[in-house]
Amino acid sequence: MINYLEGKLVVKDPTYVVVDINGIGYEAKISLITYSAIKNLDAGKIYTHLHIKEDAHTLYGFAEESEKRRFLDLISISGVGPSTGLMILSSLSPEELQQAILSDDVKTIQGVKGIGLKGAQRIVLELKDKMKKEGLLEKAGELIPSSHNTLRSEALSALTTLGIAKPAAEKSIDIILKQHGQQIKLEELIKLALKRA
Incomplete structure (x- = not known):
């Protein structure tokens, strides 16, 4: 299992990062939280989870171990796959997700693209006890504003x-x-x- 990658961040996109380690580029899918934390870094450590399916081995990356834990919590729920986990972490910060779960705010979670009422209820039900035991997650770093065209194309x-x-x-x-x-x-x-979408 690949626990983390540490090296040059040669490609930083809002949806993935490429980490160069001794001339080998490892691609990992990331959330917006991780993107905001690594956008201005040239090198760093990315905590990873390797998801294995019959037709693909996909690496998922996180700037913080706490975000990786939240992702693993999400994908442990029946019906929540890695893509949905990243979508949730791109739509809601870990703090917003935790607050929604602790206050039984199913509507906020349901507001994430691809999450229906039953899925949102399942997430609240299965993660509420875990969330109560944990403290608040660290906030991700802030982005420096981009130019209009770059901002639009990256979004x-x-x-x-x-x-x-x-x-x-x-x-x-x-x-x-x-x-x-x-x-x-x-x-x-x-x-x-x-x-809006």
């Missing part, structure tokens, strides 16, 4: 990778950029667009 790339149709993603992004201007952070833009 569009992330949304299409997360399964949003390109026309719907473009429409949502443009509406949000008109409302909030260029100072909005990338992860916030993607979160708002996910809620």
Whole structure:
């Protein structure tokens, strides 16, 4: 099992990172929380989970061990796969997720794309006791604002990778950029667009 990767962060995208270790590039899928933490780093440590299926071995990466634990909690639930786990962690911060679970706020979790009422109820039911035993998770770092075009293209790339149709993603992004201007952070833009899509 690959517990973590430490090396040069040669590619940093809102949905994946490539870590160069002695000339070998390891690609890991990441959440927006991890992206915001590593965006401005040249090198670092990424905590990983290797998910093995018949047709693929996929590496998932996290800037903090606490986020990795939350991801593992999510995918331990029946009906919540790794893609859904990343979608949840890209739409809700660990703090927001924890607050929603502890306050039985099924509606907030249901607001994540791909999560229905039964799935949201299952997440609350199965993780509530675990959450009560844990303290608050660390907050991810803040992003430096990007230029309008880079911000738009990075958000569009992330949304299409997360399964949003390109026309719907473009429409949502443009509406949000008109409302909030260029100072909005990338992860916030993607979160708002996910809620609109």
